[in-house]
Every structure is written in C-alpha cells, then in structure tokens.
Amino acid sequence: MAETDQTVTIMSGPLRTERLSDGSRRLLCDLVVNVRGKEIVVPANFIVDSRSLPRLSQLMIDCSRVDLAGVIHDRLYETGQFTRCETDTIWRLVARSGSSRANWLQAWWGWFLIRLGARFAWDRERKKNRLS
Structure with a gap:
C-alpha cells in the first residue's frame, strides 16, 4: 500500500510557531498528530531547532514541505517515545502528509539522510535524559 496522508492525521490544525532570536522556533499551541494509530503530542512552547536534516539536503528538499515532520x-x-528507527520513519510519513507535503523523492531522500546522520543527536538526547 502506498504511503499517503491516510497514514497521518493532523488533529490540532496547522503548525503555528514564532521565530526566536537564535533562529529556533517556539510552538504557539499544542500540535497533535496521529501516525498509524499512535498519537503524538508536541506541547505549546516546545522549542524547535529544525536541524533534523543537514544543510546540504536543502538542495534537494524544500524545507517548508517537511517543516511539520521536523x-x-x-x-x-x-522524548524517546519511539525507537530511533520508528521516529525516523515517522518523519518520512509526516513529510508525505498534509497539504504542502513533500514528494516521494524528497521524503525518502530526507529519511535516508536522517538515518545516516542523526545517530549523534539521538545518542546525545539519550545521554542527556539519563543525566536529568
């Protein structure tokens, strides 16, 4: 079965953020998404650095189309709510959903780059959460 936005349901409305002075963004309201029957909640005031994808990927991927996924x-x-593999797959599924979705190539290319390079970020978060 092809991946479509039937796999992902955005339950809280569109993504709303404000840009902070350091370039990161703060969510203005809760974001609730259902991915393959699993509810994911990103709370208001969550700070997003949007560094899931390396800068080089911007040559092939329109970042505005994968903003929600990021x-x-x-x-x-x-949070570590899911495994790293599941989380990266969720990125790809969400990237292919919604009205401004990425095309098939952009979603798979982004997923591939995340799988290659995001291990360090994942390990850093796991270590930080163990120390807290």
Missing part, C-alpha cells in the same frame, strides 16, 4: 521528529528525539 517539529515532530525533534520532539520524538527528545
């Missing part, structure tokens, strides 16, 4: 990915890397 917010959810940042939150799931922080």
Whole structure:
C-alpha cells in the first residue's frame, strides 16, 4: 500500500510557531498528530531547532514541505517515545502528509539522510535524559 496522508492525521490544525532570536522556533499551541494509530503530542512552547536534516539536503528538499515532520521528529528525539528507527520513519510519513507535503523523492531522500546522520543527536538526547 502506498504511503499517503491516510497514514497521518493532523488533529490540532496547522503548525503555528514564532521565530526566536537564535533562529529556533517556539510552538504557539499544542500540535497533535496521529501516525498509524499512535498519537503524538508536541506541547505549546516546545522549542524547535529544525536541524533534523543537514544543510546540504536543502538542495534537494524544500524545507517548508517537511517543516511539520521536523517539529515532530525533534520532539520524538527528545522524548524517546519511539525507537530511533520508528521516529525516523515517522518523519518520512509526516513529510508525505498534509497539504504542502513533500514528494516521494524528497521524503525518502530526507529519511535516508536522517538515518545516516542523526545517530549523534539521538545518542546525545539519550545521554542527556539519563543525566536529568
């Protein structure tokens, strides 16, 4: 079965953020998404650095089309709610959903780059959470 936005339901309305002086963004309201029957909540005031994808990927991926996926990915890397593999797959599924979704190639290319390079971020978050 092809991946479509039937796999992902945005339950809280559109993504709303404000840009902070350091370039990161703060969510203005809760973001609630259902991915394959699993509810994911990103709370209001969550700070997003949007660094899931390396800068080089911007040559092939329109970042505005994967913005929502990046917010959810940042939150799931922080919480460890799912495994790293599941979280990266959720990025791809969300990237392919919604009205401004990425095309098939952008979603898979982004997923591939995340799988290659995000291990360090995942490990950093796991270590930080163990120390807290």
